[in-house]
């Protein structure tokens with residue numbers, strides 16, 4: 732099967748596709764992550780950090796079995812997606828317009844990030860993500876929840892991030908936070924101060940989490 736992210740791939744679309752395909756592989760199912768285009772700069776940065784190969788780009792899935800991540804709208808899929816068999820959906824947005832003619836597995840939760848749901852699928856199946864994959868999913872959670880400051884952030888996201896990372900949280904977060912700051916091209920002082928306070932608050936939380944998992 733193909734685990735397919737949405738158009739204009741961001742961190743979540745990339746990392747959840749990689750995470751979910753890897754979970755299926757662990758469960759003995761053939762699965763390949765795929766993107767519908769080049770990853771955006773932040774997603775590309777995460778990919779470079781992980782050292783994983785870039786998933787293949789697919790703009791046609793007619794006749795394939797697919798599992799889609801981070802969307803549930805036809806409009807976010809490939810043009811020929813109605814000719815594919817949709818085996819399942821992982822998403823954290825409002826329910827889209829996709830319907831199927833066969834039963835499917837749906838994991839749609841009101842949380843901050845699809846990678847949070849994928850992490851819980853690992854738990855459901857009694858599996859542990861590989862360290863590199865965990866790092867990617869953690870990156871997606873940081874990105875989608877805006878460093879855990881965004882309005883859609885839930886405790887489920889924080890727990891997923893915390894449990895996922897018995898790895899050095901700060902080592903992963905710091906470059907991503909730096910990169911976020913650069914990407915946002917922060918120009919005025921108050922924005923800079925807000926970011927500073929947000930990051931300081933997040934880092935404090937990360938250190939507490941880091942201690943509690945060790």
Ligand SMILES: [Mn+2]
Nearest residue numbers: 743801845875
């Ligand atoms: Mn997302």
